[in-house]
Amino acid sequence: MSNATEPAAAIAAQVAALHTxxxxxxxxxxxGPGFxxxxxxxxxxxxxxDYTPLPVTRFRAMACARQLFVFSLAGDAAHAxxxxxxxxxxxxxxxxxxxxxxxxAAGAPLDTTKDLYTHAFIVFACAHYLTTSGDRDAAEVLADTASLIDSRFAATDGLLHAALDQSFSSVRSGLLQNPLMHLTEAYLAAHEATGDTAFETALARxxxxxxxxxxxxxxxxIAELPIGTAGNRLEPGHQFEWFFLAARAGRAIDGxxxxxxxxxxxxxxxxxGVDTLTGGVCAALNEDGSVQDPTxxxxxxxxxxxxLATRRTPTDARALGSQIERFRARFLHTRGWYECKTAGGEIARADMPSTTPYHLATAYASLPTDSDARANPRP
Known part of the structure; x- marks a missing residue:
């Protein structure tokens, strides 16, 4: 193997271990035990x-949608x-x-709030399920939900309310960044799945x-709350997430x-927001860059x-391999993963939520593979 391909091949091997x-x-x-x-x-x-479920008080639509995405991407048609x-x-x-x-726990409606975050994930999941299964019912759910979002959640200035009551008649939560980010993700997936240019128009707006x-x-x-709101915060993870989405959207969001x-x-x-010694990413910063939440x-x-894999500057390419290794050592283990850690490395949350595999799957799908290393050798 040439010297030019060795670093990329080493990263590809690390990525393969993550996929395994x-x-x-x-x-x-x-x-199995989580289902x-x-x-x-x-x-x-x-x-x-011991993999026993936490006491069951609810099931969320968003959690179901995230797992629908995960198993669609994994090619498990029956589970999806x-x-x-x-x-x-x-x-x-x-x-x-x-x-x-x-x-x-018995299947009766519990929280009947109409939540934009939830609706965005249903569009996102159905787009991926449609792509892998060809199920036309998924296409119908995707289209109906996207249309409802546009007509019922609309606020002002191209934005949408975060939550409404069951009948969509009153606002329970106004503008929040996070559901808008996931709606951006959903529009991208819907456009790729259907080819409908209306999703590009919605994405630009x-x-x-x-x-x-x-x-x-x-x-x-990009702040969590509208600029000027008291107690606002900047989350490093969301800057990285938005960076990927903007790169994927390309010219559609130039305006x-x-x-x-x-x-x-x-x-x-x-x-x-990234600890130079451990590679750990903190939860939130203040506007001056000081740490607000070190979790x-x-x-x-x-x-x-x-x-890092998306930006691909020479510095990013060099950092990616070491960051993968620090992530693997700090957050993965033979029985699963650690959901939250303190800055000092102590476990801050011991259970494993059903929503986390979505994050693992989306990240791993964007990391370079062995075929990438052979096609695009980097020094």
Whole structure:
């Protein structure tokens, strides 16, 4: 092997090990002990020590949708089909339209809030399930849910409310960054799955609104709350996540200016939010770059990996291999993963939620493979 291909090949081997852990350790947990055979739904979380589910108080539509995405991407058609059937059976509001936030342990509606975050994940999951299965019911659910989002959640300036009551008649939560980011992700997936240019139009409108309302001008970072809101915060993981989404959207969001802002946001988040000794990504920063929340959540680590692999500057390429290794050693283990750690490396949350495999899957899918190393050797 030539010297030019050695670093890339080494990274590809590290990535292959991540995929192996995911396929042999993570996925079996959610086909087996993490899955309720009676409800045909994933439990909210399981104990890391013995894989028993935490006491069941609810099942969430968003958790079901995330797992539908995971098993669609993994090519497990039977499990994905079961999840899609349960999503429609339990969470669809046949009277008012849209989707319930959660049901109780017996399957009755529990929280009937119409939550934008949940609806975005249903569009996202159905787009991937449609791509892998060809199920036309998924196409119908995708189209109906996207249309409902556009008509019922609309706020002002191209943005959308985060939550409404069951009948969509009153606002329960106004503008929040996180559901808008996942709606961006959903629109991208829906456009790729259907080819419908209306999703590009919606994407441009949404990102222009986000740029006006949420971008912190001094850093380029996208805040969690509209700029000027008291107690605002900047999450490094979300800067990395937005960086990937903006790169994937490409010319569709040129009018928003987000791509240029996120180049600066990446540098801000990396400089202030990533521990230089451990590679751990903190949960939140203040606008001046000081740490607001030092907790290290596994999803933020996966977004840093994905952003490094996406930006691909020579510095990023050199950092990616060491960051993969630090992530693997700090957050993965033979029985699963650590959900949260303190800055000092202590376990801050011991259970494993059903929503986390989505983060692992999206990150791993964006990391370079052996075929990438052969096709694109880098020094």
């Amino acid at each position: 852990h995911f396929a042999q350790t993570v996925l079996p947990l959610w086909r 309720s055979p009676a409800m045909q739904l994933p439990y909210e979380a399981m104990h890391a020590e 089909q079961a999840l899609f059937a349960s999503l429609r059976k339990y969470f669809r509001d046949e009277h008012h339209g849209g989707w319930f936030y959660s049901i109780d 949404l990102t222009e609104g986000v740029a006006r309302a949420f971008v912190h001008t001094p850093t380029g970072a 928003s200016g987000l791509s240029a802002a996120l180049e600066r946001a990446f540098e801000f988040a990396e400089r202030h 290290q959540r596994i999803w933020a680590q996966t977004e840093y990996l994905r952003a």
